[in-house]
Structure formats: structure tokens, C-alpha cells
Amino acid sequence: MTTPATRADALHLTGERTVPGIAEETYWFRRHEAAYLALLPYCDGATVLEAGCGEGYGAGLIARTAARVLALDYNVETTEHVRRRYPEVDVARANLAFLPVRSSTVDVVANFQVIEHLWDQGGFLAECHRVLKPGGRLLVTTPNRITFSPGSDTPLNPFHTRELAPSELDSLLTDAGFEVELLHGLHHGEPLKELDARYGGSIIDAQLDVVMGHLPGQATWPPKLLADVAAIKATDFAIHGDELDASLDLVAVAVRP
Secondary structure, eight states: OOOHHHHHHSOOOOSSSOOSSOGGGHHHHHHHHHHHHHHGGGGTTOEEEEESOTTSHHHHHHHTTSSEEEEEESOHHHHHHHHHHOTTSEEEEOOTTSOSSOTTOEEEEEEESOGGGOSOHHHHHHHHHHHEEEEEEEEEEEEBHHHHSTTOSSOSSTTOSOOBOHHHHHHHHHHTTOEEEEEEEEEEOHHHHHHHHHTTTOHHHHHHHHHTTOSTTOOSOOHHHHHHHHTOOGGGEEEESSSGGGOSEEEEEEEOO
């Protein structure tokens, strides 16, 4: 269990923003971290703009290999936290509808688990196209609508404005003038499939039962569940191009011609 001191050093949990160092958040943190690690080679030696940095752990990871990282977020509490915790990252408050960067100056734009929150996704992608150098890459991850909000065109998550299926993300990127170089999906690897089996078919649902109060009289996490969740690693996830419609998250790399 995370100590109060550790919690005080982290951003407040919102129910949507994922932060590191909190046992109950480990599944979501590792799921996001797996995508960062998979796409990290594209950032090697590059000037990277992260559009929507959240807590900043991803920008910190990218900064290990990139020449420079500029992290943007609209929330003041977030940008102040990133500035304190990740001094190797340049950070600025910005509305992603208007990226505060000159045209054709960035090698990579990273946009991880953010596009589903934006009202004008096409306008945002046009801004990404503008700031990227010719040959520059846009890295995008986002929940797969088919599995995240099954059977519904309206996001079940109230923080999301529009979720995308694989074909919808592909079309959105193409319509914005990008060439889609890679479109893969994130899945549970074998260790997480074993946890799924152990918890009645879904380790995700087991966590949601606790968080959403579906376990009567259960004020805290069951110790075994929390221990299993806290032990999850980024390598427990698999990212590949097979069974794309069944993936949990979409992982795309698009090139500005």
C-alpha cells in the first residue's frame, strides 16, 4: 500500500489521470508505460513535443533518449508538478488546439491517451502536421472504442469526447495529411491472461468492482488483488498488429510527408 507521504508528492487522482508510485494505479500506469517504451526508439536523439503530458512520467522517459522534450498540458497544477519533478523536461501550459511551436520545427509529436479527450480531433492533428518537420512522426495511443465502450458510439468514460476504432483512427490520421506507418494494438500478455483467468475472466473488471463500489462492505482493496495488481510490469503487455479490433489500446505511428 502506498504511504501518505508518497501520495502527497504525487498529483491528486482524478479517476482519469494515471500517476506512478500508487499501488492501486499500477495496472493503468504499466499499461501506459508499455506503449511509451515500445515507441521510445522513435524519440532517440529527437526534438520531441509531448502534447498532453499528464503527470509527466512519459515525458521523463522520453527525455532519457531524446535531444529535447517540451511537455504541454492545459492544467496549471500539472505543469507545476512536471516542472518540479522532471527538471530534464521543458514544460509549458498550452491549449492543444493551438500548439505554441513554430511550423516545421519538431521531429516527433507524442500524444498518449489524450486524443480521446479532445473535441476537435481533426484540428489538433492539423496542428501536429504543422509543427512537425517533413518526415517527422506523430506517435498516438488511445483506447480502442470497440473494447473500451463495447456496443456504444458514446464513450462510457465521462472524461472522453470521442473514442476511435482502428479504422477510424487510420482515417483520421490520413485525412489530416499523414501517412500511417504503423497501426498496432496493445493486448494482455501471458502474465495478464493468467490474472484474467484467476479473477473470473477480467483483471480489469476485478479492479473496477472495487473502485466503483460493486463489492458490498468492501471499503478497501482485497489484499490479494492489490498485491497482484501492484506486481504488474510493463512487459506483461503485448503490442502487435494481430487481432487489432480485439486490442485494448491503439498504438499508431504516422509520418508527415
